[in-house]
Amino acid sequence: SGTLKGTISRQGKPAIEFDQSLSLSPGETREVAFAAERYSALVVTNPDLWWPYTMGQPNLYDLHLEFVKNQKLSDSAHIRFGIRSITQHRDQDEQFPDKGKGGNFYLQVNGRDFRVRGADYTPDLLYRYDPEREAEILRYVKDLGMNMLRWESKISSEHIVELADEEGIPLMFGWMCCNQWEKWDQWSAEDHRVAPESLRSQILMLRPHASIFIWANGSDGRPPDPIRKEYHEVLSELHWQNAIVDTVSSFAKDPQGERLWDGVNMEGPYSWRPPTYWFSGKYVPSRGSSAEQGDNEHIPTLESLKKFIPADKLWPINEAWYFHAGAGTAGSATLANIQKVVNRRYGPSNNVEEFVRKAQLAHYEDTRAQFEDFAALPWANHKMTMYWMLNSQWPSLYGHIIDYYLKPDASYYGAKKGLRPLSVVFDAYATGDHSNAKVIVFNQTPADVQGLRVRVRVYDLNGKVRDDRSSSDIQAPFNGSTDVMTLPRYPQSSPVFFVRCELFDNAGKLLVDNTYWQSQKDDDMGDRKNDSNQDLEEASWADMTALNTMPQVPLEVKAELTAIDVDKQVAIQLHNPSQHIAFFGRATISSTKDGNEILPILYDDNYVTVYPGETIEIHGTVSKKDDARWIRVEGNNIPMLSSRIEQ
Numbered sequence: 001s002g003t004l005k006g007t008i009s010r011q012g013k014p015a016i017e018f019d020q021s022l023s024l025s026p027g028e029t030r031e032v033a034f035a036a037e038r039y040s041a042l043v044v045t046n047p048d049l050w051w052p053y054t055m056g057q058p059n060l061y062d063l064h065l066e067f068v069k070n071q072k073l074s075d076s077a078h079i080r081f082g083i084r085s086i087t088q089h090r091d092q093d094e095q096f097p098d099k100g101k102g103g104n105f106y107l108q109v110n111g112r113d114f115r116v117r118g119a120d121y122t123p124d125l126l127y128r129y130d131p132e133r134e135a136e137i138l139r140y141v142k143d144l145g146m147n148m149l150r151w152e153s154k155i156s157s158e159h160i161v162e163l164a165d166e167e168g169i170p171l172m173f174g175w176m177c178c179n180q181w182e183k184w185d186q187w188s189a190e191d192h193r194v195a196p197e198s199l200r201s202q203i204l205m206l207r208p209h210a211s212i213f214i215w216a217n218g219s220d221g222r223p224p225d226p227i228r229k230e231y232h233e234v235l236s237e238l239h240w241q242n243a244i245v246d247t248v249s250s251f252a253k254d255p256q257g258e259r260l261w262d263g264v265n266m267e268g269p270y271s272w273r274p275p276t277y278w279f280s281g282k283y284v285p286s287r288g289s290s291a292e293q294g295d296n297e298h299i300p301t302l303e304s305l306k307k308f309i310p311a312d313k314l315w316p317i318n319e320a321w322y323f324h325a326g327a328g329t330a331g332s333a334t335l336a337n338i339q340k341v342v343n344r345r346y347g348p349s350n351n352v353e354e355f356v357r358k359a360q361l362a363h364y365e366d367t368r369a370q371f372e373d374f375a376a377l378p379w380a381n382h383k384m385t386m387y388w389m390l391n392s393q394w395p396s397l398y399g400h401i402i403d404y405y406l407k408p409d410a411s412y413y414g415a416k417k418g419l420r421p422l423s424v425v426f427d428a429y430a431t432g433d434h435s436n437a438k439v440i441v442f443n444q445t446p447a448d449v450q451g452l453r454v455r456v457r458v459y460d461l462n463g464k465v466r467d468d469r470s471s472s473d474i475q476a477p478f479n480g481s482t483d484v485m486t487l488p489r490y491p492q493s494s495p496v497f498f499v500r501c502e503l504f505d506n507a508g509k510l511l512v513d514n515t516y517w518q519s520q521k522d523d524d525m526g527d528r529k530n531d532s533n534q535d536l537e538e539a540s541w542a543d544m545t546a547l548n549t550m551p552q553v554p555l556e557v558k559a560e561l562t563a564i565d566v567d568k569q570v571a572i573q574l575h576n577p578s579q580h581i582a583f584f585g586r587a588t589i590s591s592t593k594d595g596n597e598i599l600p601i602l603y604d605d606n607y608v609t610v611y612p613g614e615t616i617e618i619h620g621t622v623s624k625k626d627d628a629r630w631i632r633v634e635g636n637n638i639p640m641l642s643s644r645i646e647q
């Protein structure tokens with residue numbers, strides 16, 4: 001016999017105290033409840049809510065519990081928790097009725113619609129416990145602007161979940177595909193015992209965490225009814241307050257062959273797609289809700305590639321590359337799709353340096369378009385996209401935005417551009433007869449925004465301005481988008497031209513400077529029924545090879561180091577003194593003139609374009625312990641140069 005006492009506290013808020021006397025028989029385990037109906041102190045007025053960091057502050061409270069027996073402390077426990085509500089819904093999207101009954105899955109957080117733009121996370125291949133690495137990955141996630149991560153229940157530690165609570169990063173967990181969890185027809189009596197007990201263990205660990213939003217009872221398949229019923233009983237018994245889906249695949253079928261889905265697609269694509277694919281509205285994966293889709297044959301930077309491909313195997317692409325590639329299809333296993341993209345759109349490569357440079361262009365434009373699609377097109381049928389994948393679990397050529405060495409490449413900065421909370425985008429002439437392109441402003445900030453201005457300039461390859469137009473007094477509602485202008489074709493321009501979209505606030509401050517490169521020839525994926533989610537086939541290809549003929553533009557570079565809090569920041573000025581465009585330039589910070597980039601590292605932008613006579617400034621952030629002394633810059637038509645950082 002004794003007293004169970006609880007205290008809920010948060011700085012600036014009055015403490016909440018409650019207690020209950022109880023007795024336990026020898027060996028007894030009992031759940032004890034404190035219901036607000038009986039304990040009025042638990043009716044919290046004006047709480048500080050927990051929000052995803054993109055919508056507000058992830059406010060947390062402390063709960064301290066102790067059991068006192070004979071006026072002595074017997075045991076105690078402490079958790080951090082958030083006050084928030086998660087509700088799940090289905091929309092009415094019926095453009096693709098063959099997906100099955102019901103619309104697309106979506107969430108509301110604290111009563112507000114929540115558009116998910118995230119990625120799928122994987123721990124280290126050998127489950128090394130590295131809390132510092134976990135913290136760095138989540139730092140990258142927030143730098144990108146992603147608002148959800150998904151696990152297929154390969155949980156390396158609870159530490160990363162605790163970090164997500166503190167940082168305001170929502171999470172989705174669930175059973176993984178492609179193993180015994182989903183081979184239900186092979187289950188023994190032991191499997192039937194282990195499965196619900198495993199679910200119980202997982203949910204007991206996850207349920208206190210404010211960052212946990214979704215549990216998936218299946219990935220590629222839907223559990224048979226008896227197993228699904230048992231899973232739901234466990235979730236109900238353990239008071240699961242968050243969203244539940246029984247599958248994240250639209251391919252699951254019942255015994256009669258009817259599709260069974262919970263509003264979430266898993267139709268890829270799992271290889272490169274052109275921007276027109278995402279903006280056209282023709283293809284199932286480019287709309288609705290998807291748990292995994294992305295550019296899976298992924299070429300990292302040359303610096304990373306040299307760390308795991310032997311020097312004598314760097315070119316041409318060979319079995320040493322394939323060992324680190326995917327294994328889903330023949331195309332993935334031999335990097336056939338990304339090679340096809342580079343060769344057909346950007347031209348064949350003579351060496352590894354050229355191939356990697358062109359691959360970065362392709363990764364940037366695909367990844368940016370995926371995230372822009374799910375922000376700029378209507379909320380009514382664009383609810384969730386999860387990039388497959390966020391990171392690599394070993395040195396890999398398989399889909400990632402952050403490679404195994406924690407080095408961001410072009411896909412990272414393409415994603416970061418597409419994940420801007422407030423931005424202006426160009427849709428690549430993706431709709432109708434392709435004679436006009438839309439320019440769209442979207443708003444993923446927590447509030448409506450008024451008084452915006454957009455300026456769009458079209459440049460040819462020689463740097464000549466072919467069009468210059470503006471639109472003012474633009475209103476951008478929360479979670480919404482606004483078409484601000486249409487652009488005609490520019491047939492008298494060069495074979496490839498640049499579309500530069502700038503967004504300004506009502507005070508005239510530049511918020512976003514977004515450069516697109518557009519071919520006079522269109523990518524055409526053909527009929528959507530011919531789209532394999534693994535391999536890439538196009539009816540016709542855009543021709544970007546004219547980018548290879550751009551004149552070289554040496555930039556003038558200046559870099560200065562300053563200290564900020566516990567980090568160092570390097571301000572990098574890039575000036576273009578010429579009359580030509582300096583395209584797709586990357587800046588890297590290192591300790592020595594010819595050394596590798598300092599990692600991990602954050603830049604507010606990279607792979608940037610500097611227009612004639614202009615100067616731009618980007619900022620790199622490194623740890624205070626890092627010795628940042630050199631800046632190196634190179635790009636598509638920018639010769640490599642190194643410059644000392646002014647200390």
